[in-house]
Each structure stands twice: as structure tokens, then as C-alpha cells.
Amino acid sequence: MSEGLFSLPRPARAEIAPGAVHVPGWLSLDRQRELVAACRAWARGPVPIHRTVLPNGGVMSVQTVCVGWHWQPYRYTRTAADVNGLPVAPFPDWLGELGRSAIAAAYDDPGAAERYSPDTALINFYDGSAKMGLHQDKDEESGAPVVSLSIGDRCVFRFGNSENRGRPYTDVALSSGDLFVFGGPARFAYHGVPKVMPGTGDPATGLNSGRLNITLRETGLV
Numbered sequence: 001m002s003e004g005l006f007s008l009p010r011p012a013r014a015e016i017a018p019g020a021v022h023v024p025g026w027l028s029l030d031r032q033r034e035l036v037a038a039c040r041a042w043a044r045g046p047v048p049i050h051r052t053v054l055p056n057g058g059v060m061s062v063q064t065v066c067v068g069w070h071w072q073p074y075r076y077t078r079t080a081a082d083v084n085g086l087p088v089a090p091f092p093d094w095l096g097e098l099g100r101s102a103i104a105a106a107y108d109d110p111g112a113a114e115r116y117s118p119d120t121a122l123i124n125f126y127d128g129s130a131k132m133g134l135h136q137d138k139d140e141e142s143g144a145p146v147v148s149l150s151i152g153d154r155c156v157f158r159f160g161n162s163e164n165r166g167r168p169y170t171d172v173a174l175s176s177g178d179l180f181v182f183g184g185p186a187r188f189a190y191h192g193v194p195k196v197m198p199g200t201g202d203p204a205t206g207l208n209s210g211r212l213n214i215t216l217r218e219t220g221l222v
């Protein structure tokens, strides 16, 4: 970042729990626009955006499209047997680079940033009434951090403990452009999205309504 009269302040970082870091306003508006355009293209296919069906027959309220590896409860595969049987779109190098910059922004650990090699992205779209219950991201075989990027409507992101869905937890407002990273001792913490606030996003991102969340992960699979 350039120094001087017109330099913008570096976004403040907040450690929500050891290993869990919130960096508000990390993505520029241009970056958000590029990500919205990329997600729109992925949403069209080869595996279209869909509502994941859970083993108990429940249907998730968020709509999801995957890149790199396809997630269905509770495993990763290269093809989307639960949607149309096609291989998901390849994970692009630029998204891995973005993941490394995110780790560098969240942690004072250049080595962690260099080592980070995400191979999958789960892209979730929340309309005004979508939510995500508290869960752990534990279908990955790697303990590398999860990088989460938010665009569009603000939400309440509940970040809890690694033992159960109860307290202690912290409710964090995630706004458009925010980065949230959870790794290390926070990697297997329960988390979820109890609420999205409709109409709080900026249409200049290219998203007229709703909330887009992109999580980058290392599956540890080959």
C-alpha cells in the first residue's frame, strides 16, 4: 500500500478467537466485482448452482456451486453425482493467489501464506431468508485454514467453539468485502449464518441482492 497523504488506512484486524481473524473491508470494490462475475459464470455450469440435499432429506436454504472439488454431505468428489454427474470447474491459479494474500493479511506468518494451497472453493448464495446452521468444516483431510470472503448483504456470522454448537460463541457482522480466516486452534470451530440483512449490500459489486460467500479450502485430496 502506498504511503502519504492519500493512503487509505489499513483495515483493522480483529482476532475473534485464537486462529480466527476478521479483516473488514479487505476486498476492493473492483475485486468484489471480479469475484461476482466469476461466481456468476461458475453458477451457470458445468455443474449449476443448486440447493444441496442433506442425507435426512432436508434441503439447504443456501444455493451452492463448487470449484475444484464438489462438496456434497459429507465428502468431496470430482464429479457432482447429486446434481448432473459432470466434473466441476477447475480451481484457477488466481484464486489460490488470492487465498495466499488472505492468509498474509490475517496472520503475521509469511510461511503460512506461502504454504497455503487451496484446491477448492465453495460458493454460497444467500437470498434474504437463507441461513446456515452451526457446523464444522471437517470433510477436508488438511488442517489448513479456511478463507472466507463475503460480498453483498451483511450477515450475522456466528463463530463458536470446537466442542459443540452452544456457547461460547461470538456473533460477527460480516459486510461486503470482509475477509474471515479460521485456522490453527479455530480450524474446527462450529460456525454458521443465522441471519442475512436484506438490502444492506451495494449494487456496485454487481450483486443486486443477496449475499455471496466464497470459502477457500485445502481438501488434502489428490
Ligand SMILES: O=C(O)CCC(=O)C(=O)O
Residues within 6 Å of the ligand: 122, 124, 132, 137, 148, 157, 191, 192, 193, 213, 215
Ligand atoms: O456463509 C458463510 O459465511 C459461511 C459458509 C460456511 O460456513 C460454509 O460454506 O461451510
Ligand SMILES: [Fe+2]
Residues within 6 Å of the ligand: 135, 136, 137, 191
Ligand atoms: Fe462452514
